[in-house]
Amino acid sequence: NAGVTQTPKFQVLKTGQSMTLQCAQDMNHEYMSWYRQDPGMGLRLIHYSVGAGITDQGEVPNGYNVSRSTTEDFPLRLLSAAPSQTSVYFCASSYSPGGGGYTFGSGTRLTVV
């Protein structure tokens, strides 16, 4: 059972470039979310989805887009990368927004130069 799979694990981007961070889960979870983790800032919610076709903004959504065309996949798109988006990104999924079975991926470390 793979759980939550994130790719890539590491990425270096130049300012202004765009890219997509991939997230897939095989637990049939309805709720999926993206966080960024910065030193001393904890986990900050970027976007979340309560099911296929439904997404909403979290605490720090600017500069990021998401879509949810299937239950399994929840990609995060950086539209025009900025140095302020240098961070570690985590995708997570659970049965519900309340957190039952909340499972995190192993993260993507992104550096924007």
Next chain:
Amino acid sequence: QQQVKQSPQSLIVQKGGISIINCAYENTAFDYFPWYQQFPGKGPALLIAIRPDVSEKKEGRFTISFNKSAKQFSLHIMDSQPGDSATYFCAASGGLYSSASKIIFGSGTRLSIRP
């Protein structure tokens, strides 16, 4: 009202000592209080969780103490070991299967256990 406040930000404990991390919340509708453990280079993973109908839950060396009237809960790690060195996050939500209340995380505590 949705915040979960966690302290301290960092903690150093000698091997064999007791590590204590505290969290406080304001939303009385919160009904599920998990703790997550994160090792360097890994994603957070569920460590232990409690519901407010009990005041304490113990799993091995890890104990959650819950004070409903004070709206506080804490993680105690007994006989702390170097392998416990990690970042710990408390969290709260409206319920394990709640569709209305998203899980909210504290800011994290970086725990270091000195040999």
